[in-house]
Amino acid sequence: MKPAPFEYYAPTTVEEALSLLAEHGYDAKVLAGGQSLIPMMNFRLVQPSVLVDLNNIPELAYIRPDENGGLRLGAMTRHHQVEIDPLVAERMPLLHETMPKIAYSQIRSRGTFGGSVSHADPSAELASVSVALGGRFRLQSQSDERWIPANEFFVGLFSTVLEPGELLVEAALPSMPARSGWSMMEVARRPHDFALIGVAAVVTLDAKGLCDQARMVFLSAGDVPKVAHKAAELLKGQAFSSEAIIASAEIAASEDIDPGSDIHATAEFRRHLANVLARRALEQAFKRAAENK
Amino acid sequence: MQNLFDLAVTVNGSRYEHAVEPRTLLSDFLRHDLGLTGTHVGCEHGVCGACTVLLDGQPVRSCLMFAVQTHEHEVTTIEGLGTIDNLSPIQETFQEAHGVQCGFCTPGILTTVKSFLEQNPDPSEDEIREAISGNLCRCTGYQHIVDAVKLAAEKMKA
Numbered sequence: 001m002k003p004a005p006f007e008y009y010a011p012t013t014v015e016e017a018l019s020l021l022a023e024h025g026y027d028a029k030v031l032a033g034g035q036s037l038i039p040m041m042n043f044r045l046v047q048p049s050v051l052v053d054l055n056n057i058p059e060l061a062y063i064r065p066d067e068n069g070g071l072r073l074g075a076m077t078r079h080h081q082v083e084i085d086p087l088v089a090e091r092m093p094l095l096h097e098t099m100p101k102i103a104y105s106q107i108r109s110r111g112t113f114g115g116s117v118s119h120a121d122p123s124a125e126l127a128s129v130s131v132a133l134g135g136r137f138r139l140q141s142q143s144d145e146r147w148i149p150a151n152e153f154f155v156g157l158f159s160t161v162l163e164p165g166e167l168l169v170e171a172a173l174p175s176m177p178a179r180s181g182w183s184m185m186e187v188a189r190r191p192h193d194f195a196l197i198g199v200a201a202v203v204t205l206d207a208k209g210l211c212d213q214a215r216m217v218f219l220s221a222g223d224v225p226k227v228a229h230k231a232a233e234l235l236k237g238q239a240f241s242s243e244a245i246i247a248s249a250e251i252a253a254s255e256d257i258d259p260g261s262d263i264h265a266t267a268e269f270r271r272h273l274a275n276v277l278a279r280r281a282l283e284q285a286f287k288r289a290a291e292n293k
Numbered sequence: 294m295q296n297l298f299d300l301a302v303t304v305n306g307s308r309y310e311h312a313v314e315p316r317t318l319l320s321d322f323l324r325h326d327l328g329l330t331g332t333h334v335g336c337e338h339g340v341c342g343a344c345t346v347l348l349d350g351q352p353v354r355s356c357l358m359f360a361v362q363t364h365e366h367e368v369t370t371i372e373g374l375g376t377i378d379n380l381s382p383i384q385e386t387f388q389e390a391h392g393v394q395c396g397f398c399t400p401g402i403l404t405t406v407k408s409f410l411e412q413n414p415d416p417s418e419d420e421i422r423e424a425i426s427g428n429l430c431r432c433t434g435y436q437h438i439v440d441a442v443k444l445a446a447e448k449m450k451a
Contacts, residue, residue: 001337008298008315008361038357039338042318051315055362080351104427106405107339109351110358192426193340 003041010053017052022142022165024050032115035107069175075114075168091175094182098125104192114168120160123194128217128225132200138170154224179205181288183281187273195220196265197273203285211235221257228256240286249278302363305373315361320344322360331371331400342428345401346370352408371400383445392441394432402428406442
C-alpha cells in the first residue's frame with residue numbers, strides 16, 4: 001500500500017517547527033528519521049493529515065559533552081552518528097555497545113535518537129538504555145519548556161507524555177558513577193530483527209566491592225521499558241555470587257516484567273529468555289564494574 | 294491531487310527536477326518517475342533491504358523515505374554503480390563468485406556493500422555477514438554473496 005495524502009512542511013528552525021505543531025495540534029505528526037513512522041504510513045496504520053519534517057533543522061543534531069562527564073544529544077542525531085562518535089565510546093560505553101544492535105545499518109543512517117524514544121516502541125533499545133542510564137529529555141513547545149526523567153517519559157504502548165505542540169529536542173544522558181559496569185543484550189530469531197526480549201543493565205559497586213545499585217531495564221517486556229525493581233532490591237549490599245545472580249534474574253523474569261504473547265513468542269518464552277539474559281547481563285555488568293575501579 | 298512539491302535531486306550524477314506529491318516514496322519516484330527500475334520493492338516496511346540506495350553515500354531504505362526528502366541531496370542507485378559494459382568491481386565479483394541467482398535482492402546488497410567496503414576495506418567474514426544482515430536473500434543462502442564481497446575487497450585493495 002501507499003501512504004494517504006498529507007500536507008507537508010519542512011521547517012528549517014526549531015521555532016518554525018514548534019509554530020507549525022502549535023497551529024496543527026492533533027492533526028500533525030512529526031517526521032524524524034521516518035524508520036518507524038513511514039512503515040506505519042505505508043500500511044495506513046496511521047494517516048496523519050499534516051507532516052512536519054524535522055530533517056532540515058541542523059541545530060537539532062549534535063553530540064556534546066556536558067560538564068558532569070555525560071552527554072547531550074540533539075533529538076535529530078542519527079543512530080549512525082552516535083554509533084561512530086568517539087565521545088560516546090569514551091563516556092557512554094553502554095550506549096556505544098547498544099547502537100549496532102539497533103535494526104540494520106540502513107535504518108541507522110536515518111533513524112534518530114529523539115524519534116526512537118518519542119515513538120516509544122516497547123522493543124526500542126534506546127528507550128530502555130535511557131531509563132537504565134537515568135537520562136532526562138527536554139521537551140519544548142511554543143510557550144514552554146520542561147525536563148522529564150526518562151523513566152517518567154514512557155506511559156504506555158507507543159505513548160509518551162508528549163502533548164500536541166510539544167517536541168522532544170534534547171536528551172541529557174549522565175555518565176555512570178565510578179565502579180560501574182554495564183551490559184546490553186537482546187534476543188531475536190534473526191539478528192537485528194525486533195527483539196523478543198532485551199535488557200540494559202548497569203551495576204555499581206560500593207567501596208567494599210558490594211553491589212550498591214543494580215539497574216536492569218527490559219525491552220519487549222511490557223508496554224514500556226520495564227525496570228526490575230525487585231531484582232535490584234535483592235542485589236543491594238550483596239557480593240557477586242552465582243546464587244545472588246540466579247535469584248535476582250529469577251525474580252526479574254517472574255515478577256518485575258510483564259511481557260505479552262504474540263505470533264513471535266509467548267509470554268512464558270519471553271520470561272524464560274529474560275531470566276537467561278538477566279543472568280548473563282548481571283554477570284557481565286558485575287565483572288566490568290569490578291574492573292572499573 | 295494534493296499540493297505538489299518542486300523536487301530537485303541528483304541521481305547517479307544527473308540532476309532531475311520533478312513536481313511530486315509529498316507522499317510519493319523515494320522507491321516509487323526512482324522506479325516510476327525516473328524509470329530507474331533497478332531499485333526493487335520487496336516489503337515496503339524496511340526489513341527486506343531490496344530497496345536500499347545510497348543517500349549522500351550512506352545506505353538507506355528508499356521505501357522509508359519520501360522523495361521530497363531528497364531535495365538538494367544526492368542519490369546513488371544500482372544503475373549508478375556500473376553499466377553492462379563497465380561493471381564496478383563489486384558487480385564483477387558477484388558474477389565471478391555466483392552471488393546472484395534471481396537478482397531481486399542484488400541491487401540492495403550491492404549498494405549496501407559499496408558503502409560498507411568504503412568504510413571497511415578489509416573486512417572479516419563475520420563483519421561482512423554483519424554488514425549484509427539488513428538484506429534478505431531467498432535464493433543463495435548468502436555464502437556466495439559473502440565470497441563475492443571478500444573477492445571484491447581483495448580486488449579493490451590491489
